Amino acid sequence: MRNKVLDVAEESFQGRGYHASSLGDLMAAAGVSGGALHHHFPTKKALALAVIDERVAAAVEGTWIAPVRAAASAREGVRAVFEAVVAELEQQGFVRGCPLNNLAHELSLADPDFRMALAGIFSAWRQAIADKIRADQRAGREQGTDPQRFAALAVATYSGAMSMAKTAQDAGVLRDCLTALGETRT
Amino acid sequence: MRNKVLDVAEESFQGRGYHASSLGDLMAAAGVSGGALHHHFPTKKALALAVIDERVAAAVEGTWIAPVRAAASAREGVRAVFEAVVAELEQQGFVRGCPLNNLAHELSLADPDFRMALAGIFSAWRQAIADKIRADQRAGREQGTDPQRFAALAVATYSGAMSMAKTAQDAGVLRDCLTALGETRT
């Protein structure tokens, strides 16, 4: 039941936004009573915090951090994840945006707790890429690249490209950025 | 009076978001009666559309499009605008985010009219940079660069970096991205 609520809340927060999602809508969509919702999540803010901590963080971990760690190199990992996302979007023809960025824009200025939770995920994302660069450097696969800067560039390009793709409802810009980022050398 | 309302609405939409800004708050902040507001903007949506068309578009034009057009080259223009924004943020110590991206994330999936208006601004932004690259190529200042791809990369990097800076409330990531983008060659 708690998970059902999280499912519905995650989808609604992503698709309509936090403020545009009413608890009534979520209750109806999840088939949950007001009492049940209030039992698991005392306030709407607590629900959003749970979505961020348990769903958004997991999404970033699953789609980005783990694949990059497992990749042959940082650059190859970034390229592969980017490519996979672009391919998926081109196929389904609808761009919902990056889960982390979607919530970050609406909530990071609204509340310090939201902001901290979201900033932590961004930080972990960048750090995973930077760590991979450092591992590459120790293994002689990479040289002359500033790990922190490369990580920031990769995450920023992806985030920004996804923003444009979401607004245009077209993944073309994402592919342009993927190609352009691939041509980057330090 | 109409401009006063637009001033207040722009600031509130940027700082708190569209859905979190109530017309009551805007009326109080602008010192405007309900009737006056309703006269100029029949609905809240009409007000937001006016903010997008008259303020957000002008902001992008003023801070990005015009300076890039006037710059010595596309790459130099992008670097200069990026640098100016970073310097300003580092000085004022508070990151409000990119006006266009802030609204785009919250509104582009909420309503087709919003989405179209925002997508047009993104498109004009990218096109201004791409046009400048083409001009550079005709003048022999640039070669081997795909204009569309470079423009997409520049805007995406800026947008994504601003997202992270806003969430972290720290312009450091923006500077990392500026440096990393400057090292890019095709």
Next chain:
DNA sequence: TCATAAACAGACCGGTTGTCCTGTTTTGTC
């Protein structure tokens, strides 16, 4: 078996929201 707490149901409330409506004042034009 029975106490104890967690999980859930559903009505309820004060406050707020966006919008509409009826007047009044100001502005522009001949």
Next chain:
DNA sequence: GACAAAACAGGACAACCGGTCTGTTTATGA
């Protein structure tokens, strides 16, 4: 100065919001 249109004032309203409350069911575990 007459008059039509635009600009503005401010109250009213129905719908909805998030949160609280009391009560019932289900699980737990000694």
